[in-house]
Amino acid sequence: MPCRIIAVANQKGGTGKTSTTLSLGVALARRQKRVLLVDADPQGDLTKSLGWADPDSLDVTLANHIQAAIDGNDPDPWAGILRHAEGVDLMPANIDLAGMEMAMFMAMSRERLLGTWASSLKEGYDYLFVDCPASLGIIPVNAFAAADGVLIPVSAEFLPASAMTDLLKSVERVRRQINPSLEVEGILVTLFDGRNNLAREVERTVRGQFGGTYRVFDTVVPRAVSAAESPASGTSIFSYDADGKAAEAFARLAEEVLRHG
Numbered sequence: 734m735p736c737r738i739i740a741v742a743n744q745k746g747g748t749g750k751t752s753t754t755l756s757l758g759v760a761l762a763r764r765q766k767r768v769l770l771v772d773a774d775p776q777g778d779l780t781k782s783l784g785w786a787d788p789d790s791l792d793v794t795l796a797n798h799i800q801a802a803i804d805g806n807d808p809d810p811w812a813g814i815l816r817h818a819e820g821v822d823l824m825p826a827n828i829d830l831a832g833m834e835m836a837m838f839m840a841m842s843r844e845r846l847l848g849t850w851a852s853s854l855k856e857g858y859d860y861l862f863v864d865c866p867a868s869l870g871i872i873p874v875n876a877f878a879a880a881d882g883v884l885i886p887v888s889a890e891f892l893p894a895s896a897m898t899d900l901l902k903s904v905e906r907v908r909r910q911i912n913p914s915l916e917v918e919g920i921l922v923t924l925f926d927g928r929n930n931l932a933r934e935v936e937r938t939v940r941g942q943f944g945g946t947y948r949v950f951d952t953v954v955p956r957a958v959s960a961a962e963s964p965a966s967g968t969s970i971f972s973y974d975a976d977g978k979a980a981e982a983f984a985r986l987a988e989e990v991l992r993h994g
């Protein structure tokens with residue numbers, strides 16, 4: 734199967750991008766898929782959540798490969814890839830990536846730097862997920878330019894507002910101008926608490942407002958204490974609380990993603 738690149742993005746902070754990248758990635762690895770998770774957030778939350786507690790001490794991170802793409806010379810695109818015990822690979826990130834943004838802006842083909850690196854790894858994986866930072870800056874645009882699909886986690890704790898429209902516009906712009914095969918992989922309602930009226934209203938609104946045009950995943954990710962705790966353990970929800978409702982939701986989400994292709 735050809736590698737599918739999925740950007741996990743929402744410029745709003747705290748919508749579950751990192752936890753979705755990690756949990757969905759591990760869910761697919763448990764289904765025998767070869768998965769690379771790419772931390773594209775200078776905060777390094779994904780790197781930390783997978784157990785590398787001090788990302789700033791890592792020698793090789795995504796920033797090195799972006800720099801190599803700027804220089805037009807990446808002798809070893811595999812350098813720096815870390816192997817996690819739960820079967821996923823990780824390209825980590827740290828604060829060095831924040832320092833790259835200006836250089837990216839100044840570079841030739843500035844939107845294609847991440848894609849240049851990612852395309853040389855495609856033969857090794859079935860899925861490559863890019864955990865984007867909470868912005869619509871040059872890094873998410875690079876992820877959209879490289880991706881086949883954009884997966885958008887939306888928090889059930891806030892009514893989706895103009896931020897969603899801006900995000901979808903940005904995806905559409907990249908599709909028109911840079912990457913015609915880009916799709917919205919799906920919109921995912923996260924941090925859902927069924928006892929909460931607002932959460933139910935958010936789900937209804939997302940399905941009503943976007944379900945006609947885009948895929949909204951049937952799966953909704955529940956708010957769960959174990960899901961909030963697992964990042965500090967360096968393991969996925971499948972190790973931390975295998976029988977819990979969050980693990981069950983991500984296993985179902987993996988089924989939905991697999992059904993796509």
Ligand SMILES: Nc1ncnc2c1ncn2[C@@H]1O[C@H](COP(=O)(O)OP(=O)(O)OP(=O)(O)O)[C@@H](O)[C@H]1O
Pocket residue numbers: 745746747748749750751752753774778865866867923924954955956957958960961962964979
């Ligand atoms: N299903 C869940 N139940 C409870 N807490 C969760 C769940 N998913 C994520 N969280 C917690 O909510 C917070 C935000 O989640 P996460 O870091 O995945 O979002 P994010 O969109 O990546 O944030 P940022 O925009 O800062 O990158 C984290 O503290 C995380 O541990």
Ligand SMILES: [Mg+2]
Pocket residue numbers: 750751752774778779864865866
């Ligand atoms: Mg994050």
